[in-house]
Amino acid sequence: MTKAAVSPSATHRAYRLVPTDSGSRLNQVEDVAPVPGPGDVLVRVEAASLNYRDLLVLRGQLGAVREGLIPLSDGAGRVVATGKNVTCWREGDRVAPIFYRNWVAGPYREAYGPAALGGGETDGVLADTIAVPEASLVRIPDGWSFEEAATLPCAALTAWHALVVRGRLAAGDTLLVQGTGGVALFGLQIASALGARTLVLSSSDEKRERATKLGAFATVNYRTTPDWDVEVRRLTGGFGVSHILELGGPDTFDRSLSALAAGGHIAQIGVFTGFGPRSNLIRLQQINGTIDGINVGSAEQFAAMNTFLAAHQIKPVIDKSFAFDEAEAAYDELASGRHFGKLVIRL
Numbered sequence: 001m002t003k004a005a006v007s008p009s010a011t012h013r014a015y016r017l018v019p020t021d022s023g024s025r026l027n028q029v030e031d032v033a034p035v036p037g038p039g040d041v042l043v044r045v046e047a048a049s050l051n052y053r054d055l056l057v058l059r060g061q062l063g064a065v066r067e068g069l070i071p072l073s074d075g076a077g078r079v080v081a082t083g084k085n086v087t088c089w090r091e092g093d094r095v096a097p098i099f100y101r102n103w104v105a106g107p108y109r110e111a112y113g114p115a116a117l118g119g120g121e122t123d124g125v126l127a128d129t130i131a132v133p134e135a136s137l138v139r140i141p142d143g144w145s146f147e148e149a150a151t152l153p154c155a156a157l158t159a160w161h162a163l164v165v166r167g168r169l170a171a172g173d174t175l176l177v178q179g180t181g182g183v184a185l186f187g188l189q190i191a192s193a194l195g196a197r198t199l200v201l202s203s204s205d206e207k208r209e210r211a212t213k214l215g216a217f218a219t220v221n222y223r224t225t226p227d228w229d230v231e232v233r234r235l236t237g238g239f240g241v242s243h244i245l246e247l248g249g250p251d252t253f254d255r256s257l258s259a260l261a262a263g264g265h266i267a268q269i270g271v272f273t274g275f276g277p278r279s280n281l282i283r284l285q286q287i288n289g290t291i292d293g294i295n296v297g298s299a300e301q302f303a304a305m306n307t308f309l310a311a312h313q314i315k316p317v318i319d320k321s322f323a324f325d326e327a328e329a330a331y332d333e334l335a336s337g338r339h340f341g342k343l344v345i346r347l
């Protein structure tokens, strides 16, 4: 271990999940700080960010979580100590942990699932310090604050994986995103940088205006226009869109299929309206469409995305930032759906 910093009896602040009748609640604790084992790196977490998945974890909708689990998958911070045999990192490096701790490169394997940070059995990042294997860290872009970098591991990487790695989105394409949360706005920003045009669905006219300022070529209010697929076709000259980030699930999927242009690509990502979709795929066949299932991304994809974001000077849209003691308020804000972009917790 480097000379640095952490004695075995040092304490740190963390939140841990305590079971309730309706899932779990947050409990702030003072714990013994982790000590990095061989091959591990100790990171002082400077900021964390919330994803819709963190609500699902809290509500028990992704299955049981270990009592005392540290929540949240997304964070960024500084290396403060390294265990024996660590070769890639040194004290002071600015890093973010990856969502699936073992998915370094190559295709996804089901064995990676249980090692997703902040769910099931695997502790997440809502703590002053975390110890993680050295291969599960990615360098964050120069010039980015820790709050900005903390938005990348899940939301940004999911949009990148869906659009660039699997969708091969190109200049001239059209993209539809559902809502104005983290994945949707990263999708809009990445697509704009690649010369594609994005259409944004939102339940709020005020958020639609903000999405237009951020680069959307058209917006539709999915509350006041429930048959938004018809409107999307009209706004694209009758063709439909060539790419869709499908975030809604069962209640949105059929409309997405209807709004998809011939030869188009749907990235199946989200579960806002439940776990599904259960769909009649005949239209997909008729229009030679493609569906890809997307599950976050690897460290290799994360590093490539960071290079792209830095080169195109894309910065995340952060709606609000909360102090560590306000973690519950941050979860409440996420549950309200009022946010535009990302919610962040400063440590």
Ligand SMILES: NC(=O)c1ccc[n+]([C@@H]2O[C@H](COP(=O)([O-])OP(=O)(O)OC[C@H]3O[C@@H](n4cnc5c(N)ncnc54)[C@H](OP(=O)(O)O)[C@@H]3O)[C@@H](O)[C@H]2O)c1
Pocket: 050, 051, 052, 053, 154, 155, 158, 178, 179, 180, 181, 182, 183, 184, 201, 202, 203, 204, 207, 222, 247, 248, 252, 268, 269, 270, 271, 272, 273, 294, 295, 296, 334, 337, 338, 339, 341
């Ligand atoms: N498969 C994966 O790897 C992966 C990774 C990340 C996220 N996800 C999933 O993707 C979805 C987005 O996650 P996120 O963290 O970006 O969410 P988020 O930031 O919490 O997004 C919330 C926003 O989504 C919009 N929304 C909610 N219900 C909607 C609906 N029925 N139709 C259209 N828009 C709706 C609302 O926008 P308006 O207020 O503008 O209406 C809401 O404010 C979630 O279902 C999440 O579980 C999956």
